[in-house]
Each structure stands twice: as C-alpha cells, then as structure tokens.
Amino acid sequence: IQMILILFIAAIIVPWTIHNAGGWTTINIGLGGLTGEFRNIFDRQVAFAFGIATSIGLISAPLVDQAFSQRVFAAKEKSIKPIFIWAGLLFGIVPITLSLLGFIGAGTAITDPSFQVSDPQMVGPEVIAHYLPTWALMMFAVLAFAGLTSTLDSAFCAIGALWAIDVNKTHKNEALDTVKIARIGMVIFAVIGIGIALLQPKILWVFLVYGALAGSLFFPLVFTLFDKNVSDNAVFIAIIAGFFIGTPLSIYANVTGQSNIIVMSALLALFIPAIIIMIPKLMAKLSA
Helix, strand or coil: CHHHHHHHHHHHHHHHHHHHHCCHHHHHHHCCCCCCCCCCCCCHHHHHHHHHHHHHHHHHHHHHCHHHHHHHHCCCHHHHHHHHHHHHHHHHHHHHHHHHHHHHHHHHHHHCCCCCCCCHHHHHHHHHHHHCCHHHHHHHHHHHHHHHHHHHHHHHHHHHHHHHHHHCCCCCCCHHHHHHHHHHHHHHHHHHHHHHHHCCCCHHHHHHHHHHHHHHHHHHHHHHHHCCCCCHHHHHHHHHHHHHHHHHHHHHHHHHCCHHHHHHHHHHHHHHHHHHHHHHHHHHHHHC
16 A cells, blocks of 8 residues: 555646656756766765775675565465565655756756755755745655655564564463563664654664674575684674774764765675674685
8 A cells, every 4th residue: 555655646746747847848957966067977986985985885785684584484475586576666656756846956956046955865845845836745745754654664674573583582481472572672772763763864874784793694694604614603693893993983974974084984884794704704715
C-alpha cells in the first residue's frame, strides 16, 4: 500500500509540476545545479567527494543491513530473486522521478531570482508549493510519510529480531515473551533515533555516515560467509575497529564539510576490517 501511494502520487505531482514550470526546458537549465557547474555526470570532483563514499555505502548495505535479511526470511525460496529484481526496478522509479523536482528548483532559481530555496533538503516541497496548489503539497507530504514509515517498518522488524534472537541469548519463554523482548529493542531503537533527529543533522550527513557504518561490516560478513577458517576473534576486532575508526571520523568530516576526510573515513571503515581479518591468516601461512 505504501509503495502504491508513493508511485501513484509521484505520477500525478511530478508531471504536473514539470508542466507548470515550463516543461523540460526548466529541467535542462537546472541540470548543472544552482551554479551550473555540475552538468558533466563524469565530473571527477563529484565522483571523488560523493561517488566513492556513496558507492561503498550502497554496495555494503544490501549485505550487512538486517532489514534486507528480514525480507529474505519472509519470502519463499524460489521467490527471492524475482522479488528483489522487481522491487529494485520499482523503487528505482522513485528517486529518478522525484529528482526532477530538484532540477526544476535549480532551473527556476536561475531564471527567476525571486524564487529562493532556504534549505536544499526541502527543495521538493518548496518547488511543489511554488507551482501547485496547497492540496498537492499535502499529497506530497503523504508520499514522504509513506516512504518514511516503510523504512521504519523494516528497521523496527530488523532491530526487533536482532534484539530478541541475537542479543537476548537466554530467552527460553513462549513466543509472546519473545515478541515483548523484540518490542523493548524497538523502543530503545526509537529513542536513539529520536535523539539523533533532535540534533537536526542534514540528511546527506546521515546517509554518508550510514555508508561508513555499513562499510565497516562488509568484509567481516564476506569472510564469514565464504571463509570457513576465519577467526571469530579477528572478525569481532575487525568490526569494532572499523566502527570506532570510520564512523566517528565520518561524523566529524560531514559536520565540518571536509570531503577528503569523508572519502578517507569510508575507505578506512571498509579496508581496516579486511586487513585485521587477513593478519592472522597471513601469520599462519608464514609460520607454516
């Protein structure tokens, strides 16, 4: 239902906004951003400062995010492949379509100086408010709410399962007690999330920090899945090291706006765990 709401509302609002904004001419004007310097999709600076950290996060997330594991557990074995293929294609429509609102905002700001976006994170709502009636903006709020609650559903299911099955090793009660234990994990997770939200970080910061966090788990998981001789202690130390080195450094880099350190934090979070896991294996080979 949430996905249907997102696709249905986007199919109405985005073409309507494009029409009222002057069509693809406005989008073309805004393709390079507000300054016009990013028209080249192969821009080296963008690829370095944003592409590396983003790629590490996006490649790592499907493997290390418990929410993806929960989706696999909930599906029939023969249905897993088509589910993820079709879900990926359907979801891909959403960012591609809604990104047009950002280009419209940039193009409008260039051609109409009276239009100003106070917060780049809110460019979509501000563009809709500028070109469409109030009820259309309310529909966009429903779209955003559907997307956010969909993600929250997945996150709550994942943290509930981790808390009840992995963290609470001693539970030997009925299923109802397991559900109660999972709910405790959900509440703690929600409190932490609200605390982070009250700090009002930029969405991009959260996304890139999450990428560094996911990257720190990537190689430990790969080694655990494909190497029968991997050391448990090495995996544990690798995860801890990657997390406590990459994540704080990523937070600092994003808050201070230092793109070089953002990239470095993502790379350190990714490769430090791999090196730590490989050290005992190399030492064993040398001693042999």
